[in-house]
Amino acid sequence: MTEDSPAARALRYERDHARSLRALAYRMLGSRAEAEDIVQEGWLRWADVDESTVRHEGAFLSRLVTNLCLDRLQSAAMRREQYVGVWLPEPLVDEAAEWSPSPEAQAEFAQDVSVAFMLTLERLSPLERAAFLLHEVFELDFDEIARRLDRSAAACRQLASRARQHVKADYVRHEVEDDDRQRLFQAFIGALQSFDVDGLAKVLTDDAVLLADGGGKVTAVPRMLEGAMTVARAFVGWVKMPTSRDWRIRPALVNGLPGCIFYDAAGEPIQTVALRPAMAPGRVSAVYVQRNPDKLGHLPRIEPLEVPGAVPPSFPSSASPAPDDGAA
DSSP: OOSSSSHHHHHHHHHTTHHHHHHHHHHSSOHHHHHHHHHHHHHHHHTTTTGGGGGGGHHHHHHHHHHHHHHHHHHHHHHHOOOOOOOOOOOOOOOOOGGGGOOOSSTTTTTTTOOOHHHHHHHHHHHHHHHHIIIIIIOOHHHHHHHHHHHHHHHHHHHHHHHHHHHHHHHHOOOHHHHHHHHHHHHHHHHTTTOEEEHHHHHEEEEEEEEEEEETOOOOSSEEESSSSEEEEEHHHHTTSSGGOOOOEEEEEEETEEEEEOOOOOSHHHEEEEEEESSSSTTTTEEEEEEOOTTTTTOOOOEEEEETTOOOGGGGGGOOOOOTTTTT
């Protein structure tokens, strides 16, 4: 395999650039599948470029992917206007670290793919989003951002500043240790296991919210629910439904947050749940439920139940943590 062979170039692209490009595309688009598509399209275009004409491969590819994402966002905006119910990003399950720019990235938002952060990015204009991410996550200076966005450095500085003001106003980062995440998840699941509405409400903050994305493909709460008791009643009522009798749970980190995957009797993933920790220790300020099957296709399957319906119609018997190999 020669240095300039297609196979060698593809290997260098994947080794040296694909990770940071995926990280950028996911934050721009909120879709794991679309981010993968963009990175693949970036490779196809790069394969036709004479490398000797490019001074800095990383800058060239980042600019290419940024522009591909901006083009995709134009059509995405139209789709979002027609989206049924609440929109949530495609979940990253037990892989959030792999979607950071690099393991060494130290910028404030470099490792952040939480649902709340992604929803905050959604409220920015495409250019604000690009300028903010390139500066605040990928730590580029405004002269370089100007070249990538085909704007002046002053205009890009203004875009990034305005975006940062919006992000700071709408979103507060809150780091949680692994042990605290585990305790929070166990308290939440424990209340569900006992169908304890009051107990679940105590895990939630008074102004906690529930957002569920069904995409018009499956049933889901059509709008945001707010208030600890309202959310607790809705969630406990949900898991007490006859259709949940064979549900099984695999604990997971969903976009870096404590959460889980729910599976049906056939071993198919039917939803993810992510819990946003509150500033108050041991409390949850938001519950994010992803039910849109189009956004769950990348998740692992588990072994089907041998006799579906054989377990009693009670959530506790189907909610035990999964073993390490992922089977529930």
